[in-house]
């Protein structure tokens with residue numbers, strides 16, 4: 001059986017980042033505006049541990065929200081050291097962080113390893129040079145490959161994040177990025193459709209008609225194609241779309257925001273797979289489609305979208321059946 005897993009998120013805002021990616025307003029995304037210190041780390045971990053049943057579960061402290069390995073070396077060390085006390089006490093198992101490709105080197109990785117860091121996520125966003133440039137990322141595609149290799153070489157679990165619909169982006173470029181990511185063979189991937197948030201350069205570009213966000217339909221369709229590519233390559237996609245926070249919701253962003261973006265994309269993946277069976281597996285107007293245990297709602301689709309789709313397009317009654325694994 002899979003271990004229960006808890007993440008204790010410690011948001012480390014923009015402080016470490018000298019860049020200004022056009023889409024980023026770090027303070028909005030993380031929901032916090034102040035710097036984080038070791039006391040905060042302790043307070044946040046203590047607060048979460050009150051509600052976590054550690055018994056047999058895996059507990060990870062996650063430094064998210066900025067470029068963790070880009071912040072002042074002494075500060076990142078003091079934050080990790082604080083969290084490491086909980087690892088030593090057996091109350092937390094490991095640390096993870098998100099960062100950018102040009103904030104990785106051997107010294108940083110060795111230091112992180114010393115304090116129990118196990119997983120590093122890189123914001124790749126795209127491997128297309130023009131997209132990276134127009135998005136103000138401040139690094140090129142080479143850094144993505146070099147940092148990924150170094151992280152893997154140091155024995156960390158590697159996650160890569162990509163974005164859809166950045167300035168100068170196209171469907172072909174996203175697919176090219178996915179192929180590049182597959183060639184790196186990370187342990188997992190996250191896919192984020194680009195949202196336009198106020199107080200960002202992208203918002204100004206949007207206002208002056210220099211940027212047009214992708215639609216939710218396009219994001220769902222493209223994400224579904226990418227999920228298929230990654231999963232065919234044995235790479236897990238652990239998230240699609242931004243997490244809802246107090247500051248990010250459909251009223252505060254422009255673009256492909258949907259609170260159930262992941263569900264929509266997963267339903268689209270199922271729709272594509274089911275559609276391949278329409279010509280061969282329909283008996284008396286009924287198509288029985290088998291899914292693993294717990295997957296029914298994804299196959300049925302958001303608000304039963306797939307059931308409706310097959311009824312409207314083909315006049316077929318779609319029945320989703322779960323396989324039950326016996327021990």
Ligand code: SF4
Nearest residue numbers: 017019020021024066
């Ligand atoms: S690197 Fe990350 S934190 Fe820095 S501006 Fe870009 S998205 Fe924001």
